[in-house]
Amino acid sequence: MPPSLLPAVLLVDGYNIIGAWHCLKKTRDHVGLEAARGELIETLISYTAFEGYETQIVFDAQYQNSSSNKEIITELLSVHYTDFGQTADTYIEKTCASLRSSLAQSLISRVIVATSDRAQQLMILGYGAQWMSAQKLCWEVEATVCRSRQKYQTRKQPKTRFLANSIDPKARQRLAQLRMGVN
Numbered sequence: 001m002p003p004s005l006l007p008a009v010l011l012v013d014g015y016n017i018i019g020a021w022h023c024l025k026k027t028r029d030h031v032g033l034e035a036a037r038g039e040l041i042e043t044l045i046s047y048t049a050f051e052g053y054e055t056q057i058v059f060d061a062q063y064q065n066s067s068s069n070k071e072i073i074t075e076l077l078s079v080h081y082t083d084f085g086q087t088a089d090t091y092i093e094k095t096c097a098s099l100r101s102s103l104a105q106s107l108i109s110r111v112i113v114a115t116s117d118r119a120q121q122l123m124i125l126g127y128g129a130q131w132m133s134a135q136k137l138c139w140e141v142e143a144t145v146c147r148s149r150q151k152y153q154t155r156k157q158p159k160t161r162f163l164a165n166s167i168d169p170k171a172r173q174r175l176a177q178l179r180m181g182v183n
Contacts, residue, residue, distance in 0.1 A: 006106065006107070006108055006109035007052065007053070007108055007109065008051075008052070008109050008110045008112060009054045009055075009056070009099060009108055009110070009111045009112070010048070010051075010053040010055040010112045010113075010114065011055075011056050011058060011092050011095055011096070011111065011112070011113045011114070011129075012040075012044065012055065012056065012057045012058065012114045012115075012137070013088050013092060013113070013115035013120070014040060014057045014059040014079075015059060015060055016134060017040060017114060018033075018036045018037070018040060019134075020116050020135065021138050024036045024039055024040055040057065041057060041073060041077070041079060043141055044057060044141070045074055045077055046144070046145070047140070047141045047144050048074070048076045048077045049076060050144045050147070051144065053112070054076055054108075055076060056078050056079075056080055056095070057077070057078075057079045057080070058082065058088040058091050058092055059080070059081050059088060060086075060087050060088045061082045061083065061084060061086070066081070066083075066084055067083055068080070068082055068083040069081040089115075089119075089123075092113055092115070092120065093120070093124065093127070096111055096124045096129045097127055099127075099129075100127050100128055103128050104128075110130055111124075111127075111128070111129040112130045112131075112132050113130070113131055114132045114133075114137040115131070115133075115134065116133050116134040116135070
């Protein structure tokens with residue numbers, strides 16, 4: 001799907017998604033939470049780029065004595081760790097509230113929140129954001145991977161890997177003449 005002229009903002013409740021996706025839950029349980037976070041980030045890099053979303057993955061830091069932190073992963077994807085005592089839900093709700101005027105002024109096309117938290121779903125809908133369940137996000141990511149593979153496979157591939165074989169014969173002949181020193 002080509003990105004719209006107005007960006008869409010995708011807010012992802014990181015730990016909620018990790019707890020809902022079987023593959024990430026398995027990684028979390030066998031390798032650790034940090035590995036599951038990394039896997040989620042890697043998964044959403046391609047999805048974000050393909051869909052053209054400005055994505056923020058939000059992780060709770062409420063039980064860690066640390067201040068908020070933001071990591072820029074790509075031009076379209078950033079990871080946010082909340083302040084000590086702040087939940088990802090609170091951060092997402094505040095962000096939805098702050099983006100409400102941008103939605104009203106048509107500066108952004110839409111705000112989407114990916115979470116399976118029912119209470120948060122009701123809250124963000126009140127701010128004009130759209131809700132996407134963790135399972136629907138999983139399906140969307142898988143569908144995007146399939147579409148991008150199809151797009152890549154259907155592109156006309158050159159018969160060989162050499163650049164010279166992909167240019168027209170007249171240009172190839174002229175390059176050969178230049179190489180031999182013939183004007």
